[in-house]
Amino acid sequence: MRRKRIYEGKAKVLFEGPEPGTLVQYFKDDATAFNNQKKGTITGKGVLNNRISEYLMMRLESIGVPTHFVRRLNMREQLVREVEIIPLEVVVRNVAAGSLSKRLGIEEGTALPRSIVEYYLKNDALGDPLVTEEHITCFNWAGPQDLDEMMQMALRVNDFLTGLFLGVGIKLVDFKLEFGRLWEEDQMRIVLADEISPDSCRLWDIKTNEKLDKDRFRRDLGKVEEAYQEIARRLGVLPEAGPLDMQGPKVMQ
Structure with missing residues (x-):
């Protein structure tokens, strides 16, 4: 069954949710910078951002910050409240x-x-x-x-x-x-x-000031995928993903 696409942004797609008042938020590997003037792909970014965002939203909910997050559905999608x-x-x-x-x-x-x-x-x-x-x-x-x-x-x-x-x-x-x-x-x-x-x-x-975020893509610093994986690894949310999902991420020591 084809889902109804509600909105597509630079990094995510929103689909109609399974129940009224919900949406499914899909994380893409597409990367953009400088208001869409620079475009590229960061392999596995959608999977990692889905996990990282889920973890941080849940931690914020636990201290009383209200969010639109409901639950993660799969490797690249999460259920959110429509706002x-x-x-x-x-x-x-x-x-x-x-x-x-x-x-x-x-x-x-x-x-x-x-x-x-x-x-x-x-x-x-x-x-x-x-x-x-x-x-x-x-x-x-x-x-x-x-x-x-x-x-x-x-x-x-x-x-x-x-x-x-x-x-x-x-x-x-x-x-x-x-x-x-x-x-x-x-x-x-x-x-x-x-x-x-x-x-x-x-x-x-904190020790080296090495950038571990999208600035690596913006500034052509290389090792963009590894930086995102490092954040997930340090937060303890690096997915146990197969090659189809992540195209073989390597955990940095």
């Missing part, structure tokens, strides 16, 4: 890197005096521009109360993930979150949506 995505990317930064370094001339790797939360409008055609709370409330992308909730949740996620990654020798440099409105009868609540994976985080080895 109305808020058209913003919420970026939390702990260390200067990427666009922040370029925009403000701060050397990459500089620890920030405190965590910074930034908002970007989800719009590929415009290059996902940086926006302020004034823009967001003026154009009604989210209300002041929504923003307060998203900010509080983002900082809570940052505190938790910083400690979790520190425990496995990884520095959480920065990461991107997306949120959605979950409607249950007449009640609406903001929940964490999308994914948390090396696609959406900058993760550096």
